[in-house]
Amino acid sequence: MTENTEEQWLNKGLRLLDRSGRSSLKISRLCAELNLTKGSFYHWFKSKQEFDQRLLSYWRELFTSEFIKDANHGGTSKEKLARLIEKCIEGMKDESRLEIEINMWGHQERSIGEFVEKVYKERFQYLIDLLEDIYKNKDEAKRHGHILYSLMIGVELFHENLSRKELKSIFREYLPPS
Known part of the structure; x- marks a missing residue:
């Protein structure tokens, strides 16, 4: 055993x-x-349902809270954003389908979907907070937030064979100006 x-x-x-x-x-x-x-x-x-809830909480901890904590070791908001993107790129090269599977699970079960949606909102809000500090214009920050978040999801779904160098090049295009 x-x-x-x-x-x-x-x-x-x-x-x-x-x-x-x-x-x-x-x-x-x-x-x-x-x-x-x-x-x-x-x-x-106590039950399979409790396992599912704790599994999702664990996923949130590993792939949201830990990513944010790691990003917060940067100095400026731009440095934090760069750390966050780097961490996400690292995760993309693991050939993981975890985010896709959790998203599909959330579409099949309402309670799971509600939890997953909260996690997505938490991630997006952190991104917006960084971008608002960088851009100072809330509309511009939100626009860039949507671009970066959509890009991240799109790459995860459709471009799993990109090299680390290609991924860095793609995301570098959307990093805020120095």
């Missing part, structure tokens, strides 16, 4: 979701993948 921690269950859940989609998030499959019992699962989670 392998070690039994909550984080281990959540990491396995994210990997299964990424590789095989929402339908793979079955208690029996998680247990088999981890070589643990259903009792081990229920030690950490």
